[in-house]
Amino acid sequence: MKRNPNILAIETSCDDTAVAIVRDQQIVANIVVTQKVHADYGGVVPEVASRAHLVHIIPGIDQALKISGVRQSDLSAIAVTAGPGLIGSLIVGLCTARSLAAAWHIPIIGVDHLHAHVLSCFIDHPNIELPMLCLTVSGGHTQLVLVDDVDQMKIIGRTQDDAAGEAFDKIGKMIGLPYPAGPQMDRLAQDGHDTFSFTRTDLNTYDFSFSGLKTHVMYFLKERVKQNPRFIDAHLHDIAASAQSAIVDMLLSPMKRAIDHLQVRTIGIAGGVSANSALRSATTDLANLHGLSIVMPKMAYCTDNAAMIAMAGWVKYRSGKFDDLRLTPYARHLL
Ligand code: KG4
C-alpha cells in the first residue's frame, strides 16, 4: 500500500457526472459535467440522468487523466460513489469503476456520498479542530453530523421530510423559477426583505422539517394571487428573502441546540445549499458568537463533485478499506 496513493474518483449519484484525481494529497483534476437537460422538466429525471452519465463518463475520465498528468499506470485505486443516490445513475459510475479496476488490476473503494460531503471540509483545511459539527445540506439531504475524525462521524439529526435544497427548489418553482431554483432564490433575496415572516418549524430536537413552510408558502401565494394576479412578480425579491430567511432559521435552530449540548470546536457546512450566502453569513455569526472555528469548502467542493469522493477514497485507502468487484449501489443511506 502506498503512503500517498494516486486515486481516480467517480461521482454519478444524481445529475452531475464528476471525475477527480488526487495525487500527493492534492486534488490535481476536478471535472464536473452538469446535465442542463433536467431544467426542461423542472427536476431531475432519473432515466435521462443515467443515459447522460453514460455519454459523459469516459470522456470525463480521459480529460481528468490529461489535466492531471497522472498516467493510468500510476493510479493506485479507484474510488466511486456507491450511494445514496439514484440507482440508475449510481450503476453507471459503479460499472465503469468496476470495469476499470478489473482491467487495470487496482483496488476499488466504495464511498458514501454523504460521508464525502462532510469530508469536502477537509480538502483545503486538513487540520480542522475537532470535534466538528457539520451541517450537510443538499437537494436530497439535510443532516447534522458530529465529526470526531475523518473516519469517525455520527449523524445526530436529519430532515423528517424535504431536504433544505428541495425547499428552495420547490418554493422557487412556485414563483416561476427554473430548476434548480436555489442559486436564483439566493440572488433575488439579496434585494429583498423578510417581510412575510413565513412559518418556522422547530422540532425541539436535532432534526429538521421543511414541509410546513412549503405548504404555508403555497397557500399564502394562492390567497395573495387571488387578490392580485401580479402579486408574485411584484414581490419576487421579498418572497425569496422571506423563504430563505425561514429556511436558514430552521437550519440554525438544531445547530444552536447541538452547540449548547455537545462539545464542539468547529462548525462546518457542506453540500450544495452551503453555497447560500445567507446561510454562510448566519453560520459564521453563530461560530463567532460561540468562539468556534468555521469551515466552508470552496464552491466547487460544495455542490456535487468528485474531489470529495477522492478525499473519502484516500481516507479509506489509508485504513486499507477496499471493496471487491461485486460492489453494488444503494439508494438510501445505510447508517
Ligand atoms: O449537493 P448538490 O449539488 O446536489 C445534491 O446532492 O442534491 O445540491 C444541489 C442543491 C439544489 O437543491 C440547489 O438548489 C441548491 O443545492 N443550491 C442552493 C444554492 N446553490 C445550490 N440553494 C440555496 N442557495 C444557493 N446559493
Ligand code: ZN
Ligand atoms: Zn450531494
